[in-house]
Amino acid sequence: MVYDVYEMVIGLEVHVELKTETKIFCSCSTAFGAEPNTQCCPVCMGLPGALPTLNKKAVEYAIKAGLALNCDINRYTRMDRKNYFYPDLPKAYQISQYDLPLCKNGYVEIESSGKRKKIGITRIHLEEDAGKLIHDADAGTLIDCNRCGVPLIEIVSEPDIRSAEEAVTYVKSLRSILLYTGVSDVKMQEGSLRCDVNLSVRRRGDSMLGNRCELKNINSFRFIAEAIEYEFRRQVDAVERGELIVIETRRFDQNDGKTYAMRPKEDAGEYRFFPEPDIPAFLISDDYISKIAVELPMLPDAKKEMLMVKYGLTKYDAELLTENPSRCEYYEFAASKTNYPKILANIMISELTECACLPDAEMLAQICNFSGEERINSNTAKKLLTSLLNGDKRTPEDIIREENLEQISSVEALMPFVEEAIAGNQKSVNDYKAGKSAALKAIVGSVMRSTSGRANAVKVSEILADVLK
């Protein structure tokens, strides 16, 4: 395959909206989904004479993100103006950072195809979001300024990524880390995490980088992978035909999975950066950074390790449970209430993944305990969980008692059911005795049915094996 001779070189620019209550340069709300142009003022509308004042919380969050992503924090920093004309940018410049970004030289450790790998982070800078253009069939293009001035960080990776899988894993790791730090909602569908892909191709073994294209408008993990796969092939095909890759910005089309040229890069490259005169440069003290560092919660990787060591979970379990910090917090709380954290993990992964509203943790812990103590079997555990999710106000203990759900494990109690089952399943008994060990299952099933699912299936198998010897 011709594609095997080539490798892709990818760097990502990830924009993340910070979860501050107010905008980066004024006190307008940042809430998502409000009526258009109801969350704006002279400052974020860029009216003549209005001046920006920097939201300290945004700086704090950006530093927090930087620390979580192993970055150095610039002690002396400032905002700069990036000048360009676009109708969604009311001042015709974006207040951003140029040569002194808040954070630099970080990395994220990812695991892809079983191998761990560090993806370098070149820089993280703070900037303001632009407005949104709404294209209406009747009214034409309209501008919603609610998003103008929402604080963003742009996380620029090194060109360390070599596959679509790595790219997706990297963004997932980023998302998870940022979720843990609490600086952003990182919702791709609401646009609070947006991803631009810079991709070039070269023959494997080459050290020179090829001409790159920037891919925009990618708003899901699936589309990141699709856009990369398509673009890789497109560039390889072009190179194979002897063409030169044009450095340009390309738009990903979700409908056909292809990328289309938007504009040549040179057109957009002239931003005439210069220091923002309305916001004085500022110093960040070691004290301030330490204070933020202390507030950093345990991050997903460390959390994974911790869950594996403390609760004896598998790596797979730990990974799934740490994907979302609030779920992980729930798990840890419930785990502290039960002696059977592995059962808890199994239930959360197999039964509760799709569940938007988690049940009362203490009740769930009780179910795990009963299950672990073999007072109930897994069928009953599921039944209890269902009543819990359906809003049954009784405790699992009460339900077990009232509905007589306790597992039957003693030989004396089970023996009558076993004898009945042997009598009623003569064919299976004969099969079993003839050496078909699978025939035992049918007899166990019969016992389960006659005990309304309460029998301890393991015990039943043991007794049967003994009796039919």
Place this chain on the structure above:
Amino acid sequence: MDLTLLSVIELSEALKKHEITSIEIAEAYLQRIAKKDGEIGAYITVCNQGTLEASKNADTSLSDIAGIPVAVKDNICTKGITTTCASKMLYGYVPPYDASVIEKLKSAGSFVLGKLNMDEFGMGSSTENSALKLTRNPYDYDRVPGGSSGGAAAAVAAYEAPFAIASDTGGSIRQPAAFCGVVGMKPTYGSVSRYGLVAFASSLDQIGPITRTVRDNRLIFNIICGKDARDSTTAESVYERDAIDISSLRIAVLSELMDSASADVKEKIIKAASKLERLGAQIDILSLPEIKSALSAYYIISSAEASSNLARYDGVRYGYRVKNFDDIDDMMIQSRSEGFGEEVKRRIMLGTFALSTGYHDAYYKRAKHVQRAVINAFDRIFKSYDLILAPTTPGVAFRFGEMKNDPTAMYRQDICTVPASIAGLPALSLPVGKNAAGLPIGAQLIGAAFSENLIYSVAELLEREVKYCGL
């Protein structure tokens, strides 16, 4: 009694003694404007109705300017009153908010008399760059009032306003004040909030008062100065040294600025210096070679910032928009081409060029280095001197059209005012005499950062000695 002839402080005293009312002041000024402004052309907007109403409700106990109206340069936002920057681009634009200075003046009991003509967006030294009207020098109708705050200086000089609030980026308060024989202060950068001042060059723009007396000027400055949470570049300033001992004062006269001045201007500055010397001050003539490059640095930095600040006028949300266009880019290009005047477009192009890749280091960055050198040079001087005395302008008010076709000659008009601007220092211009033709000549007092009190005190002394007689 003609109330327009009184200073702000005199009006305030008369108000407090209930000898006059705020309504009488308002009426006197509106009548004066009605009678005089047809010739002078200082105002773009006169708030007849608003002024009368506000004067009726004025609470004269609020402050020393309560009940006394203010005229405002038309680049300072006034809620509900058009703010045009004397540009076709913003013709008819009504701000939804008051600038911080306007809020301060209003809460001190003042009210807006009207909005004053200027060079478009503050770019010019003659007010000839106004897209809306011509303003004449009250001393000689054939001559310019200076700029960019030509309307403000002319209005105050011609008794069409008791005082004015204007802005100064490279001399826009001081130079017209000098041309019109009034007192103009450009305060320390960061001492007066710029919130609501339509930006020309953000790192240089400062708002200051134009008045007929130094005492009036100090009064207004004390009301408008101070830290503003809405302007991060404002400082909690400490203004020291109110009472001065003139005999311990050391004043520097800069030879570079004296050399740039015409004979009649030079003569008046020397006279002013010798008056201060007779009062006991020590006067030394110093050379400050760094300021020779200040003018070029100023035009690069201010144009660079302007190119960015004025980019928002694209016809999309407010302001001028052409009627016919092909697409959004065409709409923006045409609107800007038609909405801006020649000088504004010249500076936008100059600034855009200075910031462009490949030229950024040679122009913008180098200009910032020069600025740093000028700041350091001033710092050095203020280690041994209290104040600098300099001409405000190289010459007296020039005739209309005299420099209109030579932009760099026009730029050189700012040679004496620009050094204090790029160093962010306070500088006041006060009239120190007239030339043989009866045209006013201004002297500039430049001080260290936040030395406004000292400047005012020395200016008061000098004012008393000079006994300048206005119109």
